[in-house]
Amino acid sequence: MTFEDVFLREYGRVVSVARRIVGDVATAEDVAQEVFEAFARRFDPNAAHASGWLYLAAARNALNEVRRRRRSDLRERHEFALRGASDAAHQREMDPQRTIEREEVRRLVGAAMLRLPERLATVLALKYGGLSYREIAFTVGIPEAHVGTYVVRAQRAFRKEIEDVGSY
Numbered sequence: 001m002t003f004e005d006v007f008l009r010e011y012g013r014v015v016s017v018a019r020r021i022v023g024d025v026a027t028a029e030d031v032a033q034e035v036f037e038a039f040a041r042r043f044d045p046n047a048a049h050a051s052g053w054l055y056l057a058a059a060r061n062a063l064n065e066v067r068r069r070r071r072s073d074l075r076e077r078h079e080f081a082l083r084g085a086s087d088a089a090h091q092r093e094m095d096p097q098r099t100i101e102r103e104e105v106r107r108l109v110g111a112a113m114l115r116l117p118e119r120l121a122t123v124l125a126l127k128y129g130g131l132s133y134r135e136i137a138f139t140v141g142i143p144e145a146h147v148g149t150y151v152v153r154a155q156r157a158f159r160k161e162i163e164d165v166g167s168y
Contacts, residue, residue, distance in 0.1 A: 003045040007036055010051055014058045017129030021062035021113055021121070022069075023106035031061045052139040055131060059122040066110035073107075112161035120154040127151050 014035055019028035035057045043050065113121045119140060126136045136151075137144040 001046050003040055006039075006045045006050055006054075010054050011036070013051075013130055014054050017055050017058040017125050017131070018062040018065075020125045020128045021059065021110070022065050023102075023109055027065060028062070031058060031065055034061055051135065055126055055129070055135070055139045056122065058129075059125045060118075062125065063113060063118070063121060066114060070110065070114070108162060112158055112164075115161045115164075116154065116157050120150065120157050123147070123150045124154040124158055127154070 011032060014032045015025070015028045018031040018035075019025055022028050022031065035054055038057060039050070039054060043053065047053070113124070116124070122140055123136060126139055131139065133147040134144050136142075136147045140147075140150075142150065
């Protein structure tokens with residue numbers, strides 16, 4: 001099997017896992033590109049752990065991207081406040097309402113995912129990224145029989161975090 005074969009077989013799922021965390025396809029595709037570049041540098045395409053490594057790397061890189069965005073957003077807000085821009089100028093710079101609402105949802109999801117324990121965030125991203133319980137078990141390194149329990153725990157923790165983040 002070649003790297004191209006691995007790429008073609010796994011690209012969609014890697015993007016799907018990342019998209020569940022970052023919230024948009026373009027950023028998820030960027031994350032997938034980074035993941036596949038790292039994989040190509042480190043491993044033989046015939047490695048037995050290829051799929052698991054790719055999915056786990058996608059989840060971790062996506063979480064890192066959310067953290068990076070969060071820091072960037074904080075810096076931008078701080079710089080904006082330092083410039084002393086008026087509310088009217090701030091409103092002119094804002095996108096249409098729908099875009100704002102989508103960004104707020106992404107922010108809430110990203111913040112909630114960051115507050116989850118890494119294993120639960122990873123299980124949740126993998127589950128909603130379309131992986132089977134068997135694939136999740138292999139990727140995360142837990143027995144397949146425990147995946148359902150992890151998924152339920154992750155969903156509960158995520159709901160609680162969304163409620164907590166949304167109440168700020």
